[in-house]
Amino acid sequence: MTRVLISGAGIGGLALAQALRQGDVDAVVYEQDPTPRTRNQGYRIHIDANGNAALRACLPPEVLDRVRDTSGVNGDLVATFTQRLERVFAQEFPGIPASELSNVDRDTFRRGLLTGLDGRVVFGRTVSSYQWTDSGRVRVEFAGGGTDEGDLLVGADGVGSAVRRQLVPDSGPRDLGLRCVYGRMPIDAETEPLIPADFRRGFCWVAGDNGIGVGFAPVRYRDHPGGYLMIALVTTPERVGADLHQTAIDATSSWDPRIRTLIAYGDSTSFFPITLRAGTRFDPWPPGPVTLLGDAVHTMPPAGGVGANTALQDAETLAAELLSDKDLLSAVAAYERVMLPRGFDTVENSVRMIGQLTGR
């Protein structure tokens, strides 16, 4: 039986493990986090039509049900506003059926994707390097000791991927010179009435006069009351102070008071900074028993909300190839022929979009 080692139990790695367990493939996932709880990786994730299709393809029915039932109530609007809260653009998405997902909370989503993978995901194991063996297999080494061997290693280990660093040295993503200060405002009886009607319906981008912008979007859980309003300030590094909540408050001090109120009600402990990065297109690496998936290969800024959706598409494509009757290396090569151009086209679109949103 083919043995696949996956580095990283993020969105793409777990979707791939779910898809492979439905075929004659032995897949094991190694994750550096000590527990399933994510650390400072974000809150709300928008799931688009590609992401929905990939989830349907990768997840066994009971896992898909769990992920859907624990997702957010579907939104139906993407809109942009001035800092005076004047609506300048809006696109509506009426009638998204409840069988589709439009947004998830990242932590909840990860727990859903872990359903049924008991014994196949090892937390607290950091993949540090790999070697090809004489028989054409691959051996991974873990930080702190220990090894495992398989027929294929998939680097699904995100933006700082150790697998990518070794497979394609000098290919790391570039800093776009922008920072995101990311936080959330709990939705409860007190804060609910403070949220402008459009902000309850989906993703709303407020563009300041000075190149700063803030994205807002709700997650309202389908399976229990409550939720939160995601707050994502995109700004320049020199404007980010030590107190991140205060940074967001100061950045919007001259904006419409309804926006300032939302930020003021944000949970101070929830704010954390992210460097916005983008991968640079590179040539395919030599064929072999190591490949990459998701942010590990095509990191992109969150503009457009497509990074996770692209990682899910990668999982779908790779699983379909590995479960086909091609030999392993032909299957991996076929996956890379689709994944690399698709991933970097998406990166370039996201970079263009963040430029348009911030005027840079």
Ligand SMILES: Cc1cc2nc3c(=O)[nH]c(=O)nc-3n(C[C@H](O)[C@H](O)[C@H](O)COP(=O)(O)OP(=O)(O)OC[C@H]3O[C@@H](n4cnc5c(N)ncnc54)[C@H](O)[C@@H]3O)c2cc1C
């Ligand atoms: C603020 C923000 C908002 C976003 N919003 C959206 C959105 O709305 N829609 C969307 O589609 N995308 C969104 N994205 C992008 C999305 O989060 C990523 O594109 C997506 O998580 C990529 O999935 P992945 O599986 O490739 O990597 P990740 O989900 O990052 O998973 C990588 C995993 O690998 C683990 N790991 C790292 N190194 C090692 C190692 N050496 N050994 C073992 N494990 C390791 C990490 O701990 C992590 O669990 C957003 C990103 C940010 C930062």
